[in-house]
Amino acid sequence: GQQVMQIPQYQHVQEGEDFTTYCNSSTTLSNIQWYKQRPGGHPVFLIQLVKSGEVKKQKRLTFQFGEAKKNSSLHITATQTTDVGTYFCAVGIIFGKGTRLHILP
């Protein structure tokens, strides 16, 4: 089945700095989803990307789908403590390993 490689595994940033996590696939994806899991919580759906080169924004979050539909990224501008958690990309029901974001005060 389809798999996605997600990097980095961990990221520590100072509050106010930007953060980016990347997902890569060796095969062309029809779509990709992003989820956020807060510490102790469950994954929450953020967005789905479908179109080649698609860019979607949710406040400080920017999601991109590569032109070849083999990679995707999630970028957070000016991180806040509420952004703490693990961000997963997913292809349907298969999840990437996630990037754990820790914010330093």
Next chain:
Amino acid sequence: GAVVSQHPSRVICKSGTSVKIECRSLDFQATTMFWYRQFPKQSLMLMATSNEGSKATYEQGVEKDKFLINHASLTLSTLTVTSAHPEDSSFYICSAPFSYNEQFFGPGTRLTVL
């Protein structure tokens, strides 16, 4: 948004006992639900797909006799961990698809087997 509930949220049991976990879609029908397992600081590993009215589909390496799944109705799926052992201790999460590729997750069940 759609809500998925899961019960119990936490369970501690002795080795050898069986534990049943319920997953309910509260405001929508789900002919399919998914069961995941998550170890601390790790990703979600898909265990099985629960299908209403038919047998569950298990992922490779998941013992179907160990993890019994029953999708009793369009809003309820249950996972029973039979003869639980300490290595079964984990965070079990169910999900239901609300729309195309959008999963709604239950709050999870933390199982500790002593």
